[in-house]
Amino acid sequence: MKLLEERIRKDGRVLGQDVLKVDTFLNHQIDPELLSAIGEEFARLFAGKNIDKILTVESSGIAPAVFTGLALHVPVVFARKNKSLTLPDDVWIADVYSFTKQTTNHIMIDHRFLKAGENVLLIDDFLANGQAIEGLLAITQQADAQVVGVGIVIEKTFQKGRQILDDRGIQVESLARIQSFESGQVQFLS
Numbered sequence: 001m002k003l004l005e006e007r008i009r010k011d012g013r014v015l016g017q018d019v020l021k022v023d024t025f026l027n028h029q030i031d032p033e034l035l036s037a038i039g040e041e042f043a044r045l046f047a048g049k050n051i052d053k054i055l056t057v058e059s060s061g062i063a064p065a066v067f068t069g070l071a072l073h074v075p076v077v078f079a080r081k082n083k084s085l086t087l088p089d090d091v092w093i094a095d096v097y098s099f100t101k102q103t104t105n106h107i108m109i110d111h112r113f114l115k116a117g118e119n120v121l122l123i124d125d126f127l128a129n130g131q132a133i134e135g136l137l138a139i140t141q142q143a144d145a146q147v148v149g150v151g152i153v154i155e156k157t158f159q160k161g162r163q164i165l166d167d168r169g170i171q172v173e174s175l176a177r178i179q180s181f182e183s184g185q186v187q188f189l190s
């Protein structure tokens with residue numbers, strides 16, 4: 001998505017070998033016009049699919065998921081993160097390890113918001129090691145729901161998340177695919 005790549009080139013900041021800061025437009029301050037275009041683009045890419053709802057994980061997945069839900073006219077559910085050891089009943093639950101934060105969170109979705117047989121589209125801001133999406137896949141499996149695809153705003157192709165999803169035969173659409181951060185510059189996969 002050209003508009004997104006241009007914005008990453010203009011406002012993204014590379015930190016070290018493998019982190020891209022996009023907090024001026026995506027995951028701290030949010031640019032609603034860009035996010036609206038992102039939602040429209042996901043809606044176009046998944047237009048042929050039968051989608052009952054969109055799932056994401058709090059917090060940074062919520063903005064792209066909501067704009068996609070708006071474009072597709074379907075509800076959006078975000079998995080909540082919980083560090084506590086006492087967990088409520090009536091939730092689907094999975095562990096998600098964050099490589100960047102080196103912590104494990106439980107993510108959970110109330111049974112009322114994900115039912116057997118529902119067709120869901122997963123949306124997230126970054127695909128890095130794929131832990132967040134794997135957690136959502138585990139939850140959909142528990143609920144006996146079907147994943148019709150995964151939409152990612154920014155994919156870092158040099159980390160292992162994409163491979164995990166390809167190995168499962170899931171349709172993945174990424175709006176910006178980053179090949180490397182050579183000398184602090186973002187290189188996109190052409």
Ligand code: G4P
Binds near residue numbers: 022097098
């Ligand atoms: P994953 O997202 O593919 O599971 O990979 P990883 O465990 O490495 O990522 C952990 C967290 O860091 C995730 O956010 C993910 O979105 C974010 N992240 C990964 N790579 C980058 C990057 O290059 N830049 C930025 N800005 N974030 C990155 P999270 O822990 O779920 O936090 P939240 O911000 O959604 O609350």
